[in-house]
Amino acid sequence: MVTFEGVTKRYGDAANPFVALDGVDMTVGRGAITGIIGRSGAGKSTLIRLVNGLEKASDGRVVVDGTEVGQLNETGLRGLRREVGMIFQHFNLLSSRTAFDNIALPLEIAGFDPAAIKAKVVPLLDLVGLGDKSASYPSELSGGQKQRVGIARALATSPKLLLSDEATSALDPETTQSILALLKQINAELGLTVLLITHEMEVVKTIASHVAVIDKGRIVEQGPTFDIFTAPRHETTRILLSSTVGTNLPEWLRTGLKAAPSAGDRILVRLTFFGATAFQPLTAQLVTEIGGNVNILAGAIEEIAGEPFGTLVVAYPATPDVLARADRFYAATGLSTEVLGYVA
Numbered sequence: 557m558v559t560f561e562g563v564t565k566r567y568g569d570a571a572n573p574f575v576a577l578d579g580v581d582m583t584v585g586r587g588a589i590t591g592i593i594g595r596s597g598a599g600k601s602t603l604i605r606l607v608n609g610l611e612k613a614s615d616g617r618v619v620v621d622g623t624e625v626g627q628l629n630e631t632g633l634r635g636l637r638r639e640v641g642m643i644f645q646h647f648n649l650l651s652s653r654t655a656f657d658n659i660a661l662p663l664e665i666a667g668f669d670p671a672a673i674k675a676k677v678v679p680l681l682d683l684v685g686l687g688d689k690s691a692s693y694p695s696e697l698s699g700g701q702k703q704r705v706g707i708a709r710a711l712a713t714s715p716k717l718l719l720s721d722e723a724t725s726a727l728d729p730e731t732t733q734s735i736l737a738l739l740k741q742i743n744a745e746l747g748l749t750v751l752l753i754t755h756e757m758e759v760v761k762t763i764a765s766h767v768a769v770i771d772k773g774r775i776v777e778q779g780p781t782f783d784i785f786t787a788p789r790h791e792t793t794r795i796l797l798s799s800t801v802g803t804n805l806p807e808w809l810r811t812g813l814k815a816a817p818s819a820g821d822r823i824l825v826r827l828t829f830f831g832a833t834a835f836q837p838l839t840a841q842l843v844t845e846i847g848g849n850v851n852i853l854a855g856a857i858e859e860i861a862g863e864p865f866g867t868l869v870v871a872y873p874a875t876p877d878v879l880a881r882a883d884r885f886y887a888a889t890g891l892s893t894e895v896l897g898y899v900a
């Protein structure tokens with residue numbers, strides 16, 4: 557649906573340019589929900605603004621549904637923006653217009669007559685759960701309701717692609733969940749492709765099927781959310797995800813951790829469960845297998861992009877006999893393991 561091919565974006569003048577995006581290659585699959593994550597200033601907003609032509613690439617191509625955005629004139633850009641809806645962190649509603657009239661605005665601009673506008677806006681109000689708020693002004697709506705108006709407005713011209721710029725960042729956790737559920741519903745029911753940028757990892761974990769990680773203007777990792785979140789390869793991804801996925805070791809454990817064992821030490825192992833292994837009673841089997849001498853130190857089971865994923869940190873004696881038995885068990889069950897170190 558969207559491809560970035562060698563996209564570079566420089567701000568400032570030629571003598572003193574600032575490179576905000578540096579050779580970005582990326583694909584946003586049709587019908588997918590794709591999240592872009594990265595630190596502040598990494599280039600997320602720049603990336604998304606290239607898609608609807610609010611910014612122009614300095615080098616490379618941004619192609620949206622077969623059309624190269626950089627080649628479009630003003631008329632072409634207006635057409636593109638009917639195909640590409642956008643929602644914002646602060647909703648960007650007109651305070652002097654009711655919910656109905658805010659949603660109607662893009663249709664008025666596109667020249668629809670009042671009857672056609674009504675035929676479009678009324679079902680959209682229902683779709684976003686605001687059938688009874690048609691005549692309310694933004695000041696009379698909650699943050700979540702305002703974002704629902706923003707979503708309905710973005711959908712008014714029946715776009716194929718929805719861009720979301722930190723759309724839930726100003727909302728409380730419960731409202732965030734309801735807006736994410738609405739976006740998921742729209743994606744499933746209307747087949748709308750969604751590209752979202754966020755600094756909230758939970759958002760991506762909850763709704764994005766795919767994710768790209770941007771760092772200093774470069775895409776350092778991209779792929780299915782489950783794969784990236786459960787096995788991040790780039791340091792930036794690990795840091796971004798550290799408080800969201802998996803178990804962080806308690807401070808007392810981390811400080812006492814040694815790289816090599818001394819006599820009598822215990823080995824600390826992180827077990828990772830996903831797919832079929834998430835549903836099997838493997839921990840109980842491990843305890844039986846290595847003779848009961850296992851401590852469970854930390855653990856969590858969560859859902860990533862709709863799939864279960866669990867981690868468990870265990871410790872047991874680092875003796876040759878126990879280690880061999882544990883390794884045989886891991887090989888037989890296909891459990892994924894990582895040795896974290898040794899403790900006295």
Ligand SMILES: Nc1ncnc2c1ncn2[C@@H]1O[C@H](COP(=O)(O)OP(=O)(O)OP(=O)(O)O)[C@@H](O)[C@H]1O
Nearest residue numbers: 567568574576594595596597598599600601602603
């Ligand atoms: N119009 C501009 N002129 C000059 N520099 C800019 C301009 N817009 C953005 N930048 C710079 O480009 C870099 C990327 O900015 P961008 O807004 O894309 O980052 P971001 O990842 O969206 O950050 P945040 O999460 O803080 O919004 C930043 O260093 C920013 O200062």
